[in-house]
């Protein structure tokens with residue numbers, strides 16, 4: 165095998181591993197993009213209504229999970245999807 169042939173083979177091997185590395189990076193970026201999309205959805209406001217007086221408020225999941233979300237008349241608000 166000539167030196168040039170050997171060099172070409174090494175080069176194509178290098179390119180293959182570069183491509184594989186880029187694929188891994190792309191996969192990572194896709195996952196991160198998906199993650200931030202999911203994150204955005206979880207910060208969506210949830211409509212909460214008092215079953216007694218109809219008082220309505222829109223709050224995030226975080227505060228809904230914290231609990232004790234009540235209307236001015238003291239009833240617990242019910243989340244609506």
Ligand SMILES: [Zn+2]
Nearest residue numbers: 214217235237
């Ligand atoms: Zn109420």
